[in-house]
Amino acid sequence: MFAILKLGGSILCDKNVPYSINWENLQNIGIEIKEALEYYRKEEINLKLIIVHGGGSFGHPVAKKYLKNGKFVDMGKGYWEIQKAMRKFNNIVIDELQNFEIPVVSIQPSSFITFDKDLNLRFDTNAIEKMLEKDLIPVIHGDIVIDERENNFKIFSGDHALPHLSKKLNPDLSLHASDVDGVWDTKFKVIEKIDSSNINKVLESLKPSNKEDVTGGMHLKVMECYNLGVKTIIFNGSKKRNIYNALLKNVKGTSIN
Amino acid sequence: MFAILKLGGSILCDKNVPYSINWENLQNIGIEIKEALEYYRKEEINLKLIIVHGGGSFGHPVAKKYLKNGKFVDMGKGYWEIQKAMRKFNNIVIDELQNFEIPVVSIQPSSFITFDKDLNLRFDTNAIEKMLEKDLIPVIHGDIVIDERENNFKIFSGDHALPHLSKKLNPDLSLHASDVDGVWDTKFKVIEKIDSSNINKVLESLKPSNKEDVTGGMHLKVMECYNLGVKTIIFNGSKKRNIYNALLKNVKGTSIN
Numbered sequence: 249m250f251a252i253l254k255l256g257g258s259i260l261c262d263k264n265v266p267y268s269i270n271w272e273n274l275q276n277i278g279i280e281i282k283e284a285l286e287y288y289r290k291e292e293i294n295l296k297l298i299i300v301h302g303g304g305s306f307g308h309p310v311a312k313k314y315l316k317n318g319k320f321v322d323m324g325k326g327y328w329e330i331q332k333a334m335r336k337f338n339n340i341v342i343d344e345l346q347n348f349e350i351p352v353v354s355i356q357p358s359s360f361i362t363f364d365k366d367l368n369l370r371f372d373t374n375a376i377e378k379m380l381e382k383d384l385i386p387v388i389h390g391d392i393v394i395d396e397r398e399n400n401f402k403i404f405s406g407d408h409a410l411p412h413l414s415k416k417l418n419p420d421l422s423l424h425a426s427d428v429d430g431v432w433d434t435k436f437k438v439i440e441k442i443d444s445s446n447i448n449k450v451l452e453s454l455k456p457s458n459k460e461d462v463t464g465g466m467h468l469k470v471m472e473c474y475n476l477g478v479k480t481i482i483f484n485g486s487k488k489r490n491i492y493n494a495l496l497k498n499v500k501g502t503s504i505n
Numbered sequence: 506m507f508a509i510l511k512l513g514g515s516i517l518c519d520k521n522v523p524y525s526i527n528w529e530n531l532q533n534i535g536i537e538i539k540e541a542l543e544y545y546r547k548e549e550i551n552l553k554l555i556i557v558h559g560g561g562s563f564g565h566p567v568a569k570k571y572l573k574n575g576k577f578v579d580m581g582k583g584y585w586e587i588q589k590a591m592r593k594f595n596n597i598v599i600d601e602l603q604n605f606e607i608p609v610v611s612i613q614p615s616s617f618i619t620f621d622k623d624l625n626l627r628f629d630t631n632a633i634e635k636m637l638e639k640d641l642i643p644v645i646h647g648d649i650v651i652d653e654r655e656n657n658f659k660i661f662s663g664d665h666a667l668p669h670l671s672k673k674l675n676p677d678l679s680l681h682a683s684d685v686d687g688v689w690d691t692k693f694k695v696i697e698k699i700d701s702s703n704i705n706k707v708l709e710s711l712k713p714s715n716k717e718d719v720t721g722g723m724h725l726k727v728m729e730c731y732n733l734g735v736k737t738i739i740f741n742g743s744k745k746r747n748i749y750n751a752l753l754k755n756v757k758g759t760s761i762n
């Protein structure tokens with residue numbers, strides 16, 4: 249069993265409070281991932297797992313400081329400041345998961361990932377694949393990277409990482425833990441399934457995030473998953489037991505195919 | 506002008522005291538790199554720079570905890586513990602250099618570098634090359650990486666990084682700042698030049714480090730540089746003005762060719 253699990257920054261932090269951690273959610277996530285690992289171990293199934301987390305209230309406020317009219321400026325200082333904020337956040341997430349004896353390790357995108365001239369990701373996943381073979385759990389986070397097309401910089405978001413890794417590594421489960429129950433229709437009802445029959449209607453209804461999300465919000469999440477043709481489930485990761493249930497293929501949310 | 510500068514862990518730390526920083530050296534290094542950047546700016550020459558630093562007293566004590574009979578064990582915990590110690594060290598080095606407005610950014614090898622089955626480094630330097638184009642100064646550090654040959658793990662040392670990057674990126678200067686004046690002969694006199702005429706004699710005289718250096722000491726430094734055929738200067742980086750002079754092609758030490 250091979251799963252990729254994205255933990256939205258919104259469930260790990262309070263996005264309105266810079267540098268805040270939602271410790272209750274983070275602890276529950278640790279407990280539930282550990283329980284899922286134990287479940288599969290008892291079933292004599294090897295659960296391979298990659299975790300992705302967003303920038304949350306660490307990456308976003310720092311990134312916004314250096315964004316002027318859609319371009320990053322003063323990046324001799326800014327690149328490091330964004331890296332450092334994300335390392336702090338990533339350290340906290342990994343330390344907490346390690347407290348539950350989950351063998352997580354860190355992958356820092358700003359060290360090696362770029363967007364090329366066609367806005368495709370250049371992302372060597374060899375080390376990540378080898379980590380999985382050794383039962384390590386790589387934790388990849390939102391970060392700042394070079395954008396070769398614009399000769400500038402770009403936020404590498406968890407919402408880029410999840411579909412990219414899913415397409416490349418072909419997991420059994422591609423899970424997107426958000427702070428809502430799934431993708432809403434215009435009447436705030438969760439859409440169970442998004443596919444070619446309703447994608448245009450859905451995208452129309454997804455307005456830009458009101459939190460000035462530098463990474464593009466739900467519109468980007470749905471677009472990226474749909475365009476890459478990877479089946480993903482978007483569900484509420486801040487509801488207890490949902491992370492555990494999702495890793496056991498048993499969670500309610502929106503399936504994008 | 507393009508230079509790669511390795512700062513030995515021994516000049517940044519006291520290797521005998523875990524988690525110690527040699528603040529005086531670090532500050533001098535910051536001042537002298539800044540002055541060299543200013544010198545070239547005034548000459549209207551663009552100085553491109555990559556900095557490499559070793560594990561110092563941060564990486565070594567943690568790595569040794571997880572080394573049993575030449576193999577790394579319990580790496581579900583250990584990989585992260587080594588990463589975390591090196592991040593702490595790297596944060597300190599980068600923050601201090603940033604204080605002098607040096608546009609340094611972090612490259613974390615454990616995220617993407619591996620040794621392949623033939624013990625060659627798999628090391629995508631594309632992001633690093635793009636950073637140089639944007640006048641950022643990548644700082645690469647010693648770290649833990651996957652060793653595919655041994656199906657285990659291996660220390661990726663600054664002494665691997667310097668010759669590898671020098672061979673691949675072909676700098677004008679490949680500089681190795683150590684805590685000694687160069688490579689000694691058996692009478693503790695600095696050997697000015699090491700080449701095919703004296704390499705065997707020199708290697709014979711280089712005994713293993715008495716500090717239980719997990720990365721191999723001077724023997725590895727000389728071997729790696731000589732075998733890759735990259736001209737490197739080993740000099741004393743803890744002597745004032747030497748870093749500045751080295752970046753201006755004007756330092757005394759041992760040249761390996």
